[in-house]
Amino acid sequence: xxxANSLATITxxxxxxxxxxxxxxxxxxxxxSDLQVENxxxxxxxxxxxxxxxxxxxxxxxxxxxxxxxxxxLKAIMLALGPFRGLIKDYQMLVDSHMVAVEEGREAKIxxxxxxxxxxxxxxxxxxxxxxxxxxxxxxxxxxxxxxLVCVMHQRV
Numbered sequence: 001x002x003x004a005n006s007l008a009t010i011t012x013x014x015x016x017x018x019x020x021x022x023x024x025x026x027x028x029x030x031x032x033s034d035l036q037v038e039n040x041x042x043x044x045x046x047x048x049x050x051x052x053x054x055x056x057x058x059x060x061x062x063x064x065x066x067x068x069x070x071x072x073x074l075k076a077i078m079l080a081l082g083p084f085r086g087l088i089k090d091y092q093m094l095v096d097s098h099m100v101a102v103e104e105g106r107e108a109k110i111x112x113x114x115x116x117x118x119x120x121x122x123x124x125x126x127x128x129x130x131x132x133x134x135x136x137x138x139x140x141x142x143x144x145x146x147x148x149l150v151c152v153m154h155q156r157v
Contacts, residue, residue, distance in 0.1 A: 007041045008050035008069055014057055014153055023095055024152050031148040040139040046074050055146075057081070057153050064136070079131050084150060087124045091151040094120065121147060 010032055020028060041051060043066055051074065054065035062084070064077040081088075094117050101109040124147030125140055132138060138146070 003050050004048035005042045006039050006050050007035060007053050009052040010035050010149075011052070011054045012056070012149060012153060013054055020152065021095070021099065023099060027095075027148055028152045031145040031152075035142065035145045039142040039145070040137070041142060042137040043075055044135055044137060055149055055153070057150075062150060066136075075135075077132070077135050081150075081154070083127060083131065084124070084147075084154075087120060087127065087147075088151050088154050090120055091117070091124075124148075124151070 012028070012032075041049065041053070043049065043051060046066075047068075050069060052067045052069060052071065054063075054067070056063045056065070058078070060081055062079040062081055064075075064079070066074045066077065068074060094113055098110065098113045098117075101113060121144045125143035128143040128147050128150075129138060129140070132143075
C-alpha cells in the first residue's frame with residue numbers, strides 16, 4: 001500500500017466519546033490502532049494523501065472532514081446515517097448482549113455473539129464502501145474499521 005493512498009491520522013469528535021463502556025472503548029481503540037497501521041483511503045478528485053480524517057456525527061449525518069497533514073481542509077463528505085441505522089442498532093444490541101454474557105460467564109454465548117459481530121461488521125463495511133463510492137476509494141478492511149467507529153460514535157449513553 002502506498003502511504004499516499006492512506007489516512008495518516010484519524011480523530012473522532014463528539015461528546016458521546018467521553019462516556020463509552022469498556023467494550024465500546026476497546027472497539028474504538030482497536031479500530032483506530034488498526035487504521036493507523038494499515039488502511040487504503042483515496043480521496044476521489046483530490047491530490048494524493050496521506051490525509052488526516054476528522055470523523056463526527058453532525059445533525060444526524062456522518063461527517064468525513066478530510067484534510068492535508070498540515071490541517072488544510074480538502075473535502076467534507078456528509079453521509080446520511082439512515083442506511084446505517086439498522087446495523088448500528090443491531091451492533092448496540094450485540095454489545096449489550098456481550099456484556100451480559102461476560103457477566104454471566106457464558107463462553108459459548110460470547111463466541112456466538114462475536115461471530116454475529118463479525119457478520120455485522122462485514123455488512124456494515126459493504127454499505128460503507130457503497131455509500132462512499134465516487135467520493136472515497138477504500139478497501140474492505142478500512143471500511144470495516146470505519147463502520148466500527150461509526151457504531152461507537154452513535155452509541156446510546
